[in-house]
Amino acid sequence: xxxxxxxxxxxxxxxxxxxxxxxxxxxxxxxxxxxxxxxxxxxxxxxxxxxxxxxxxxxxxxxxxxxxxxxxxxxxxxxxxxxxxxxxxxxxxxxxxxxxxxxxxxxxxxxxxxxxxxxx
Amino acid sequence: xxxxxxxxxxxxxxxxxxxxxxxxxxxxxxxxxxxxxxxxxxxxxxxxxxxxxxxxxxxxxxxxxxxxxxxxxxxxxxxxxxxxxxxxxxxxxxxxxxxxxxxxxxxxxxxxxxx
Numbered sequence: 001x002x003x004x005x006x007x008x009x010x011x012x013x014x015x016x017x018x019x020x021x022x023x024x025x026x027x028x029x030x031x032x033x034x035x036x037x038x039x040x041x042x043x044x045x046x047x048x049x050x051x052x053x054x055x056x057x058x059x060x061x062x063x064x065x066x067x068x069x070x071x072x073x074x075x076x077x078x079x080x081x082x083x084x085x086x087x088x089x090x091x092x093x094x095x096x097x098x099x100x101x102x103x104x105x106x107x108x109x110x111x112x113x114x115x116x117x118x119x120x
Numbered sequence: 121x122x123x124x125x126x127x128x129x130x131x132x133x134x135x136x137x138x139x140x141x142x143x144x145x146x147x148x149x150x151x152x153x154x155x156x157x158x159x160x161x162x163x164x165x166x167x168x169x170x171x172x173x174x175x176x177x178x179x180x181x182x183x184x185x186x187x188x189x190x191x192x193x194x195x196x197x198x199x200x201x202x203x204x205x206x207x208x209x210x211x212x213x214x215x216x217x218x219x220x221x222x223x224x225x226x227x228x229x230x231x232x233x234x235x
Contacts, residue, residue, distance in 0.1 A: 037224065039224075046215065046226060046229045047158075047160075049223070049224035049226060060223055096165055096166075104154050104173075105219045106156050106168065108181070110165035110167075112164075112165055113165055
């Protein structure tokens with residue numbers, strides 16, 4: 001059974017850096033046909049893709065957030081980590097990680113999400 | 121990144137069909153992309169429904185009923201999700217998605233109400 005679980009702080013202060021971890025099970029981050037995406041959703045708003053990473057360490061970032069994001073993986077720990085710098089109130093959202101299957105490329109299994117609030 | 125336009129809301133009665141649209145910007149040809157569709161219910165993560173490229177290149181998510189189907193309207197540069205035989209459990213938000221140039225773009229979502 002494929003599962004993904006997001007973890008990280010519930011509350012961060014403005015200007016701080018957010019670090020989120022996605023721990024996966026049921027598949028390997030070294031699988032050439034798979035990757036992991038991070039997506040967020042502000043309260044009552046639409047989904048917004050943030051970044052993804054593949055088994056060969058190929059990475060891609062949202063154009064609008066690229067300067068603030070870093071994605072990495074630790075295959076031995078089955079974890080994908082996303083950092084976002086200079087957090088602000090507009091970054092308050094539920095953050096999801098999801099498995100990517102390739103050819104065609106899409107996210108098939110999602111974690112339950114973790115809610116992050118940015119407030120002083 | 122491009123913007124995918126979805127009507128904010130739609131409604132239909134049980135047993136009827138719902139046609140949800142996802143319009144691509146004019147500089148992006150819908151014929152060149154897989155259009156993916158997700159369903160999201162309150163308090164839950166999105167659920168993958170299907171993708172549609174053409175009648176010969178499409179795919180259904182695991183466990184997704186066949187009454188969910190995809191298509192395109194090339195003249196309107198639009199991807200379409202058709203839900204036939206609407207059920208109360210289909211009431212949800214629906215998002216379209218494309219994957220251009222190793223990035224991902226979601227539409228703004230449509231809230232479907234089953235009257």
